[in-house]
Amino acid sequence: MSNNFELKKRYGTCSKDCYGSCVFIGEWNDQAPEKKLLTAKPLKEHPFTSGFFCPKFNNREKLLYHPHRLKTALIRSGSKGFNSFKQISLEKAISLVSEKLTTTKNKFGPSSIVAAYYAGNSSLISHFSPIRFLGKFGATVTTGGICNEAGIHALSKMFGNYSTTNPFQINNPNNKLIVVWGSNLADRNNHAYFLVKKAIKNGSLVVVVNPIRTKLVENTTFFLQPFPGTDYLIAKYIMNKIIVSGEYDKDFLIKHVDNYKDLIAKVERIDENKIFHQTGLTGEILEAFVNILLKFQHKTLFIVGFGPQKYFYGGRNLNTIALIQIFLGNFGKLGTGFLFSQSGFNKEFIAPLMNYITCLKSYSPNISFPLVTLGPSLSSNKFKMLFIYNLNPANSLPNQTILRKSLSREDLFVVVLDMFLNETTKFADIVIPAKFDLECDDLITPYFLPGISINQGGPCPYSNCLSNYEIFQLLAKCNGWGDDILFQETQKEIFEKCVELLPKEVQQSIKLNGYYIPFAINDIPFEDLNFPTINGKIQIKQSDLELFDPKLDFLLCRNQNELYLLSPAHKSFIHSQMGEIHKEFEKDFSKIFLNPSDIELLGLVPGKEVLVTNKFNEAKFLLDQNNALKSGTALIYSGLPFINAVFKNVNYFTPEKPEESEKSGAFYSVIVKISKI
Numbered sequence: 001m002s003n004n005f006e007l008k009k010r011y012g013t014c015s016k017d018c019y020g021s022c023v024f025i026g027e028w029n030d031q032a033p034e035k036k037l038l039t040a041k042p043l044k045e046h047p048f049t050s051g052f053f054c055p056k057f058n059n060r061e062k063l064l065y066h067p068h069r070l071k072t073a074l075i076r077s078g079s080k081g082f083n084s085f086k087q088i089s090l091e092k093a094i095s096l097v098s099e100k101l102t103t104t105k106n107k108f109g110p111s112s113i114v115a116a117y118y119a120g121n122s123s124l125i126s127h128f129s130p131i132r133f134l135g136k137f138g139a140t141v142t143t144g145g146i147c148n149e150a151g152i153h154a155l156s157k158m159f160g161n162y163s164t165t166n167p168f169q170i171n172n173p174n175n176k177l178i179v180v181w182g183s184n185l186a187d188r189n190n191h192a193y194f195l196v197k198k199a200i201k202n203g204s205l206v207v208v209v210n211p212i213r214t215k216l217v218e219n220t221t222f223f224l225q226p227f228p229g230t231d232y233l234i235a236k237y238i239m240n241k242i243i244v245s246g247e248y249d250k251d252f253l254i255k256h257v258d259n260y261k262d263l264i265a266k267v268e269r270i271d272e273n274k275i276f277h278q279t280g281l282t283g284e285i286l287e288a289f290v291n292i293l294l295k296f297q298h299k300t301l302f303i304v305g306f307g308p309q310k311y312f313y314g315g316r317n318l319n320t321i322a323l324i325q326i327f328l329g330n331f332g333k334l335g336t337g338f339l340f341s342q343s344g345f346n347k348e349f350i351a352p353l354m355n356y357i358t359c360l361k362s363y364s365p366n367i368s369f370p371l372v373t374l375g376p377s378l379s380s381n382k383f384k385m386l387f388i389y390n391l392n393p394a395n396s397l398p399n400q401t402i403l404r405k406s407l408s409r410e411d412l413f414v415v416v417l418d419m420f421l422n423e424t425t426k427f428a429d430i431v432i433p434a435k436f437d438l439e440c441d442d443l444i445t446p447y448f449l450p451g452i453s454i455n456q457g458g459p460c461p462y463s464n465c466l467s468n469y470e471i472f473q474l475l476a477k478c479n480g481w482g483d484d485i486l487f488q489e490t491q492k493e494i495f496e497k498c499v500e501l502l503p504k505e506v507q508q509s510i511k512l513n514g515y516y517i518p519f520a521i522n523d524i525p526f527e528d529l530n531f532p533t534i535n536g537k538i539q540i541k542q543s544d545l546e547l548f549d550p551k552l553d554f555l556l557c558r559n560q561n562e563l564y565l566l567s568p569a570h571k572s573f574i575h576s577q578m579g580e581i582h583k584e585f586e587k588d589f590s591k592i593f594l595n596p597s598d599i600e601l602l603g604l605v606p607g608k609e610v611l612v613t614n615k616f617n618e619a620k621f622l623l624d625q626n627n628a629l630k631s632g633t634a635l636i637y638s639g640l641p642f643i644n645a646v647f648k649n650v651n652y653f654t655p656e657k658p659e660e661s662e663k664s665g666a667f668y669s670v671i672v673k674i675s676k677i
């Protein structure tokens with residue numbers, strides 16, 4: 001069969017908020033009336049993508065041309081809280097938004113206009129180019145996020161850079177032990193899972209620490225299943241035992257760690273029974289963990305997930321886990337280190353790109369507030385207009401009661417840029433249809449395997465769909481800034497300029513391969529153990545171990561009839577995205593899962609509806625059992641990626657109070673009661 005069209009190949013990168021940042025070759029038929037992307041083939045030669053996507057998104061064409069994709073602009077035709085809209089032309093929508101911008105600015109000042117955005121599309125231009133407009137306009141923007149930012153903040157204070165380790169060390173022959181702490185690799189980071197499985201084949205042992213029995217546990221030496229949020233108590237116990245044994249790395253501590261003596265004093269005495277009780281772990285399992293850590297000192301690598309920092313004191317929780325590796329001197333050596341987020345290695349080479357994309361230097365800094373406080377912040381009448389892009393706050397942000405009340409304000413004009421109608425568009429006055437990542441030239445900076453890769457944008461078949469940059473470019477023109485050089489470039493020109501701003505070797509690599517990775521297999525960042533802190537040493541503060549605060553640590557004081565509530569993402573979704581292509585899992589979001597022993601203890605019946613309550617809300621869920629859960633722990637999947645679901649989003653139960661740094665949310669500092677209906 002002969003093709004009667006010219007097949008175009010373009011490099012692509014999955015821009016989902018995901019560890020993978022999979023790089024692929026997209027095959028396009030640019031002449032096709034609609035389905036222009038034919039296939040996306042994951043690169044075999046990329047050392048992390050390794051020729052496979054995750055099951056969440058191995059058929060991106062289906063989502064790209066899904067019949068529910070928005071193709072026209074919409075204006076509200078009913079009350080807020082419902083997706084009731086009528087279609088309007090793109091020109092009309094832009095002109096209405098522009099008029100609203102002008103009247104709001106004149107009446108209430110530019111800072112009364114807010115832009116909230118996150119990583120729904122994590123590409124650099126998509127994410128940051130609207131700042132050109134918003135900065136010049138003087139609007140308020142959100143900062144921080146809802147994911148790993150608390151951990152990033154805490155580790156940065158400790159090491160000067162939250163990224164310290166080359167992920168290829170997972171497969172270094174010197175590695176003998178991998179500790180996977182608070183991370184469900186099989187479901188959330190399947191490319192790292194693949195590397196860990198390879199390490200196991202090559203002789204590395206694995207220990208998993210997680211309140212949920214993950215798939216990797218099948219291949220581990222042993223498994224610690226603590227109560228949620230008690231990681232720092234485990235770390236404290238381990239440090240105590242390491243110190244008592246005298247086998248901590250004294251030389252490493254003396255040369256490379258500030259204030260280590262204070263820390264030793266802090267963990268010299270512990271109440272073991274209290275730790276066993278509060279963590280739900282036995283002395284035997286903790287002892288075994290200590291022994292294996294000591295046995296493989298200088299041969300152990302930690303992979304730590306984002307879960308342990310989703311508590312009120314999450315950043316410090318994470319720091320205490322890092323302290324174990326510090327006490328053992330497991331940094332700067334082959335096969336060792338601490339993997340959390342490696343995007344810190346990207347900063348140096350993307351800094352000029354960020355300056356170029358945002359042009360922030362031309363303007364005084366925007367007024368801002370933390371994204372995670374969007375709900376409470378918008379309850380203030382001083383904000384009158386809201387832009388939302390790359391974000392679905394009516395799913396993803398905590399305390400939905402407060403958030404939705406704020407979004408429902410009749411005097412708050414809400415503009416949402418998105419590909420699909422969702423929970424957030426229910427509060428929009430205007431919806432503008434957005435382009436997909438693959439339809440825009442852009443750059444992606446991954447956070448597990450560091451580096452940079454590209455999307456060579458293919459054509460979008462829908463003329464009214466725009467990229468974020470293009471939308472704000474049109475608004476700039478309406479605002480009389482058409483001649484301003486800031487808004488004259490096309491997105492492709494910004495992309496090309498960004499590529500030019502990269503170091504020559506990076507440019508060459510992305511032109512040739514579609515990606516650049518700063519590390520070779522054996523590279524050891526900070527091999528000289530000179531960290532980018534004030535004196536080159538790892539910074540430890542006494543407060544790193546002073547986590548007990550009765551107000552925050554209510555998790556440790558729960559009553560017998562209360563359960564911890566975890567809300568991880570479902571393995572088939574990226575948070576609230578992809579509901580359109582994974583309908584078969586909708587039922588999973590109607591459920592609350594409990595360990596069978598808790599079901600029995602509470603006298604409940606699987607398959608029946610139960611009432612879930614806490615101080616923030618109450619709602620009915622179907623009860624189901626899950627043996628993988630630690631007894632005392634309940635699970636409701638986050639995201640709820642289906643509109644008009646009759647069951648409530650788990651974020652009705654999560655606190656509006658953020659993690660103590662206010663960089664991200666305390667989504668797991670939650671306790672619920674479950675009762676019969």
Ligand code: SF4
Binds near residue numbers: 015018021190
């Ligand atoms: S969602 Fe993640 S693992 Fe799946 S294709 Fe995208 S980047 Fe890769």
